[in-house]
Amino acid sequence: MAGRQPTVEDVARVAGVSRQTVSNVLNTPHIVRAATRDRVEAAIAELGYAPSMAARRLRTRRSHTIGIHLDPYAGGISGIVLDRFIHALTDRATPRGLRILVYAASSAGEEIDRIRQLREGGEIDRVVLTGTYEGDPRTEWLAENDMPFVAFGRPWGEPGAGALMGDPSRPWVDVDGAAGTRAATLHALAEGDRVAFLGWPPGSGTGDDRERGWREATGWIEATPPDLRWTSVDTVVKARAVAERALAETEVDAVVCASDTLALGAHLAASHGGRPDLVVVGFDNTPVAEALGISSVEQRPEQVAEAVLDLLVDDPASDGGTWHRLIEPELVVRSRDDL
Known part of the structure; x- marks a missing residue:
């Protein structure tokens, strides 16, 4: 296949499925059986197939792009965890036909404005929040404006984090500290x-x-x-x-x-x-x-990234799942x- 980019047909042939099945995995993965989806994603990774994002935007009127805030560099020791998370998120988004766009903001209000601008410009259609805190206005704005998002971190201080575990308007993934x-x-x-x-x-x-x-x-x-x-x-x-x-x-x-x-x-x-x-x-x-x-x-930020993408792309309620994930850390x- 030297000299040309792999196509959907190539992915279908390697995975042993139809072209439509490959399209379903890329666009509506939740309707595809897990075993079949895994086979197609493995073929995508093997071939290095990259969906045409421009064509998909024209067809679906969606950017299939996840926005995530890039924290300012603060030095220190423990910031590497978030770096690993963003790297893992980017790595795992590609086989799903998604891409990552990072943006900067110095406050919650500025971040809301930035998300609004990116959404109105058609540059992002979903968001991953980091650094959640008590009374975080970002979660409220995203929920009220029907912007799909998942928070890396529980909604601390809101009316019982447990009470929000089944709330599809405020999904989150966190590490069980x-x-x-x-x-x-x-x-x-x-x-x-x-x-x-x-x-x-x-x-x-x-x-x-x-x-x-x-x-x-x-x-x-x-x-x-x-x-x-x-x-x-x-x-x-x-x-x-x-x-x-x-x-x-x-x-x-x-x-x-x-x-x-x-x-x-x-x-x-x-x-x-x-x-x-x-x-x-x-x-x-x-x-x-x-x-x-x-x-x-x-x-285990790599597992956090996988769970975040699951909630962003799939409907957990369709298989009896919940709108939150707690990742078990390892000593x-x-x-x-x-x-």
């Missing part, structure tokens, strides 16, 4: 029952969820030993200072952290305080944690002896 820190804490308890938690200030949905996993694993649901709940903003310098003070004042067997940034601060504090072997567990599984041999919770256990 409590499950991640619960697994991390159970691992750390092998060192002793005094497992501290280094987290963010209370009030953030994500941070509170991760703290809940630690509380559930230790059994400190109602009352918490005040010397075992440490608080820091998400910087290495601040986390190190907090951990150094805490380690000087109390005995702990291990430290579970809400992020790898906090974990690095705790690790540096422990090393400086003469406890280089203190078990510290992070969250995000960044290259920094891997390089230093720090155990960490892997968020990656490391030992500095392996370095």
Whole structure:
């Protein structure tokens, strides 16, 4: 097939299906059986077939393009998770005949204006939201204006995230942070029952969820030993200072952290305080944690991307599914002896 671009007919021949079936997979995948859809998508990937987006826009009057906000570069350690998510989203959108358009905005209001402009210009016809928060006006605007979207992150603070789980106007995919820190804490308890938690200030949905996993694993649901709940903003310098003070004042067997940034601060504090072997567990599984041999919770952003696309493209209600997905993270256990 050298010298020319693969066609729909080529995909149909390799997949052993009709041309119409290939068209259905590209345009209305939810009507195609999963096994057949997988076969066609495998053929698309094998041949490197790229649907003519211009032709599809003319035929369907839709851009088949997903808009996603590109956060400003802020440095730090844990931002790589969102980078991995956007890369995975782009990679997995292509076989579905979709493409990704990134846009910038400095506020929620500016982002709403940008989405409106892109939609009116026919450049996007669906959106993936990131960085959801309590009272997020973007979800309300998108729902009211019938713009298909999926949020990467639960609608924290709205009338019970659980109450929105079946609401098709506010679909979301998130990582089960409590499950991640619960697994991390159970691992750390092998060192002793005094497992501290280094987290963010209370009030953030994500941070509170991760703290809940630690509380559930230790059994400190109602009352918490005040010397075992440490608080820091998400910087290495601040986390190190907090951990150094805490380690000087109390005995702990291990430290579970809400992020790898906090974990690095705790690790540096422990090393400086003469406890280089203190078990510290992070969250995000960044290259920094891997390089230093720090155990960490892997968020699996590739699975998040797959679930987001499923909700954006398919109708989960058609097969009894729900309009939300919680992705189970994985604890990656490391030992500095392996370095």
